[in-house]
Amino acid sequence: MPERSLSVLVVGGGPVGLALAGDLGWRGIDCVLIEQSDGSIYQPRMDMVGVRTMEFCRRWGLVGAVEGSPYPRDYAQDNVYVTSLTGYELGRERFPGIGQAPTPPQSPQRRERCPQNMFDPILRDFAASQKTVTMRYRTRLLSFTQDAERVTATVENAGSGAPEQIFARYLVGCDGARSLVRETLGIAMRGNPALTYTTNVIFRCPDLLSLHDKGKAYRHIVIGPEGTWATVVAINGRDQWRFSIIGSSAQREYTTAEIEAAIRRAVGRDFKFEILSVLPWVRRELVAETYRQGRGFIAGDAAHAMSPTGGFGMNTGIGDAVDLSWKLAAVLQGWGGDGLLDSYTTERQPVGARNVAEASGNLRRMLSVSRHPDITDDTPAGADTRKKVGAEFSELMRREWFTLGIHLGYRYEGSPVCWPDGTPAPPDEAGTYEQTARPGHRAPHAWLADGRSTLDLFGRGFTLLGFGATAAEEAALLEAARMRGVPIEFVPLAEPKIAALYQRKFVLVRPDGHVAWRGDRMPEDPLRLIDVVRGAVSGPGNAAWQGAPNAAKMA
Ligand SMILES: Cc1cc2nc3c(=O)[nH]c(=O)nc-3n(C[C@H](O)[C@H](O)[C@H](O)COP(=O)(O)OP(=O)(O)OC[C@H]3O[C@@H](n4cnc5c(N)ncnc54)[C@H](O)[C@@H]3O)c2cc1C
Numbered sequence: 001m002p003e004r005s006l007s008v009l010v011v012g013g014g015p016v017g018l019a020l021a022g023d024l025g026w027r028g029i030d031c032v033l034i035e036q037s038d039g040s041i042y043q044p045r046m047d048m049v050g051v052r053t054m055e056f057c058r059r060w061g062l063v064g065a066v067e068g069s070p071y072p073r074d075y076a077q078d079n080v081y082v083t084s085l086t087g088y089e090l091g092r093e094r095f096p097g098i099g100q101a102p103t104p105p106q107s108p109q110r111r112e113r114c115p116q117n118m119f120d121p122i123l124r125d126f127a128a129s130q131k132t133v134t135m136r137y138r139t140r141l142l143s144f145t146q147d148a149e150r151v152t153a154t155v156e157n158a159g160s161g162a163p164e165q166i167f168a169r170y171l172v173g174c175d176g177a178r179s180l181v182r183e184t185l186g187i188a189m190r191g192n193p194a195l196t197y198t199t200n201v202i203f204r205c206p207d208l209l210s211l212h213d214k215g216k217a218y219r220h221i222v223i224g225p226e227g228t229w230a231t232v233v234a235i236n237g238r239d240q241w242r243f244s245i246i247g248s249s250a251q252r253e254y255t256t257a258e259i260e261a262a263i264r265r266a267v268g269r270d271f272k273f274e275i276l277s278v279l280p281w282v283r284r285e286l287v288a289e290t291y292r293q294g295r296g297f298i299a300g301d302a303a304h305a306m307s308p309t310g311g312f313g314m315n316t317g318i319g320d321a322v323d324l325s326w327k328l329a330a331v332l333q334g335w336g337g338d339g340l341l342d343s344y345t346t347e348r349q350p351v352g353a354r355n356v357a358e359a360s361g362n363l364r365r366m367l368s369v370s371r372h373p374d375i376t377d378d379t380p381a382g383a384d385t386r387k388k389v390g391a392e393f394s395e396l397m398r399r400e401w402f403t404l405g406i407h408l409g410y411r412y413e414g415s416p417v418c419w420p421d422g423t424p425a426p427p428d429e430a431g432t433y434e435q436t437a438r439p440g441h442r443a444p445h446a447w448l449a450d451g452r453s454t455l456d457l458f459g460r461g462f463t464l465l466g467f468g469a470t471a472a473e474e475a476a477l478l479e480a481a482r483m484r485g486v487p488i489e490f491v492p493l494a495e496p497k498i499a500a501l502y503q504r505k506f507v508l509v510r511p512d513g514h515v516a517w518r519g520d521r522m523p524e525d526p527l528r529l530i531d532v533v534r535g536a537v538s539g540p541g542n543a544a545w546q547g548a549p550n551a552a553k554m555a
Contacts, residue, residue, distance in 0.1 A: 005150045006030050007332050009168035011141045011181050013039060015046065015116065016300030016317035017174030018123035022060060023325040025130020027460060027511075029332055032166060033127065034155055036140035039120070043202055043277045044235060044242075047071075047115035048311035050407040052442070053318045054109035055513070059459055060126055063109065069118040073099030075237040077113065078217040079401060081393055083376050083386075084268030085212040085220055085232065090390030093401050095218070104404055106435050107445050108453035111407070113218070115235060116314075141180055144171060146295045170328055172297045174317070177284065179302035185293035191286040191356065195307060195363060199245045199254055199280045203263060205273040206239040212267065221397075222266045223389065225376065227369040230266045240276070246367070253280065283307045285360045287353045291320070291345040299324060304352035309362035310400050312355040315407065320348050326511035330534060335485040339416055340535025347412040355406060358430055362400040369393060398431075405429040412440040412514060416538045419517040419529060421504075437502040439517055443509045446498045454498060458513040461487025462533070465507040467499035473522060474506065480526035486534050487511075508533065 010021045013035030021033040049057070049066060057063050067073070077095035082088065095101065103110040114122075127133050138158035145152050151171040156163050173181020182189075209216065216237075222230040233242040243263050245254065254262070259278065264270055284305035291303050300317030324344050330336025369389060374382045409428055412418055418439045426436055435444035446454050457463050462481065466474050474490050481488040493499065504518040508529075516533040523529045532539040 003165075003167050005167040005169050006032055007169050008032075008328055009034070009151065009153055009166055009171045011153075011171065011173050012175035012300075012302070013037075013124070013135070013137065014174060014176060014300065015120055015123055015314045016321050017172075018120060018127050019056070019318045020172060020174055020299060020321035020325055021133050021135070022123060022127035022130060023056075023321060024329065025127060025133035026060060027325060027329040028132060029325075029329050030132040032134045032136060032168070034136045034139040034141060034166075036158075037137065039124065039137050041117045041120060043200065043279045044116040045308070046119070046311065046314040047113055047233075047235065048315075049112040049114050049119060050311065050315035051104065051107050051109055051111045051404065052407045053315045054112055055107060055445075055455055056318060056322055058109055058453075058455070062122055062126055065122045065125075066112050066114050066119070067099075069114045069122070070236070071098070071113050071115060071118060072237040073097050075113075075234065076216040076218070077101070078215075079219045079221065079397065080214050080217045081221050081223060081390060081397075082214060083223060084266055085208075085214055085222075086268035087376060088386050089214060090223060090386055091394035091397075092217075093394065093398065095401070106404065106408060106433055108447075108455060113237075141175070144181075144184060144296075146171075151295050169332065170295050170297065172299055172324065172328075173302045174298075174300045174321070175302055177301045177305045179298060181296060182288060182298045182302050185296045185298070187288050187290055187293060187298065189286040189288055189305070191284070192360075193282070193284055193286060194249055195283040195285055195360065196249060197247045197251045197280065198283055199247065199259070199278065201243045201245075201259055201263065201278050202235060202276040203241055203243060203273045204239050204276055205241065205271065207271075208239075208241060208267070208273075211269065211271050220266075221366065223369055223375065223393070224265075225373045226371055228367050230262065232266055283363070285356055287349065287356050289349075291349055291352075292341060297324060297341075297344065303348070304356050306356040306359040307363040308359070309366060310355075310359045310403060310406070312359050312403075312406060316352060316355045319351065319410070320344075322512050323348050327535070329511075330486075333485075335487070336534050337531075337536030339538060343412075343415055343417045343535060347415050347417075350413070351410045354410065354428070358403075358406055365396045365399065368396065402431040405431055405433045407433075408435075408442060409433045411438070411442075415440055417516070417533055417535050418514070419532055419539050421518055435501060437504065437507050437515050437518055439515045441515055443507065443513050443515050444501050446495070446501055448493075448498075449495065454493075455513060457491050458509050459511060461489060461511055462516070463509045464488060464490045465502060465509065466490060466492045467502060467505050467507075468494065469505055476522050477506075477508070477526045477529070480530040483527065484530050484534060484536075486530055 008031035010033040074097040081090040299320035
């Protein structure tokens with residue numbers, strides 16, 4: 001008798017693996033997460049939790065934990081452009097502390113500042129609290145194979161040192177940019193493997209704010225005669241700072257003395273500080289050519305490596321996890337077709353490519369300042385240069401600071417498991433986002449009379465929203481779902497404002513909160529619609545849809 005297989009083996013306990021394990025557990029799916037480290041974070045990387053990720057945190061019951069994390073909520077989040085912290089200020093984009101920031105009308109949540117050493121433990125507690133999730137730290141994936149039935153993984157625990165086999169129906173590599181899972185699956189990455197060789201340094205200096213006159217700010221971008229060369233970020237809003245020497249595409253290593261001199265140059269004076277960690281890393285612009293190979297999947301940095309300019313990396317990865325989790329659950333619970341698993345690449349790979357490109361664009365804009373030998377000169381010509389550079393740079397950088405469209409506006413165009421309604425795609429803008437219930441898009445947020453968000457209606461199964469539907473109109477679709485074992489709930493809504501936002505009498509929303517189908521009448525063949533959205537048969541797709549003879553019947 002072969003040993004019993006668990007459902008999902010998640011490799012990697014970074015934020016994406018933790019979110020995936022947590023969401024799988026939240027859906028009742030048994031999974032084991034292995035992480036090679038003991039979970040402690042050598043150097044926190046991400047700190048911006050985007051608005052869509054916060055919507056997922058809302059679903060998982062984690063908003064209170066994020067808002068209660070130790071990052072000071074009154075710490076001004078300005079981005080300031082300086083020749084040095086004690087030097088000239090070239091420009092500034094003002095943002096209030098996270099606690100005072102407005103919530104955008106398109107969402108029940110706002111973005112948050114919660115550095116990785118605070119956010120990972122929140123996700124870890126969430127995953128560990130799921131009955132069906134087992135977390136195994138200090139356990140490393142050594143290799144794996146797959147056949148038609150399952151994946152066989154060989155792992156090693158750092159304590160025992162003994163290799164051990166784990167059998168699973170599916171394996172997901174959330175094992176970061178140098179993913180062994182991706183390599184074993186033979187998935188190639190496309191793009192630029194080295195945009196810059198950057199060095200990040202965390203240093204401690206409790207008095208830094210009193211050493212300069214620029215006040216509290218999230219980030220200082222330091223521009224010298226050679227152009228933009230460094231950043232200083234308030235990593236915990238207290239005593240720790242992340243100093244980055246941005247570097248270039250030429251590989252370069254720094255001695256401790258060089259790093260100390262660079263920190264003093266960025267601050268503009270001699271002062272005492274303690275270096276806590278130094279991390280040389282490569283900034284990449286890569287997307288995997290597929291996110292699936294048989295029973296193996298990749299998510300997060302394993303699937304896309306992007307410049308941190310914009311703060312999209314983890315947020316994109318958590319989007320991957322949420323898209324994949326319900327699909328794996330559907331297949332494991334017996335109501336999802338294999339097409340659902342294939343649609344993971346179709347839906348998420350273009351989002352990865354889009355966000356990688358946006359992040360590189362942000363980097364290019366940040367580095368676009370050309371040489372200005374007189375930028376620090378205390379002369380009229382120097383003042384003119386600073387005025388010009390400051391104005392141009394401030395304008396250019398706004399695209400990176402306002403990215404609601406990136407976080408909420410991604411859509412699953414041409415997805416085989418959505419049923420397009422023939423309406424044209426709205427523009428995909430980085431900075432702005434107009435809500436739409438067009439199939440493939442995130443279902444819009446609106447406040448219900450009882451104080452909940454429409455987003456609170458979505459999650460474990462499908463949700464059929466009915467706006468002013470007469471009794472039993474929806475029965476045929478609910479019956480079709482029942483026949484296929486697809487979990488679905490009918491929610492009648494009467495609020496005219498929400499009906500106007502959703503634009504159709506019926507809107508079918510998936511477990512991940514994206515619209516699968518909408519129409520003013522029930523489809524003529526409800527079973528076919530259900531088979532499409534559960535990935536058992538391929539959907540019409542936009543191109544096929546435009547001239548499809550049954551378009552009027554379905555819409
Ligand atoms: C300076 C900086 C700032 C950033 N800021 C932001 C931000 O504000 N917002 C944002 O969204 N993103 C940000 N990012 C990007 C973000 O940090 C990453 O996208 C995110 O950490 C990726 O998460 P992940 O779980 O996919 O991979 P990782 O965080 O890399 O985790 C992978 C895990 O897999 C484990 N692992 C690897 N191989 C194995 C194996 N064989 N067996 C077992 N375990 C294994 C590793 O130990 C690791 O814990 C930033 C990045 C940098 C460098």
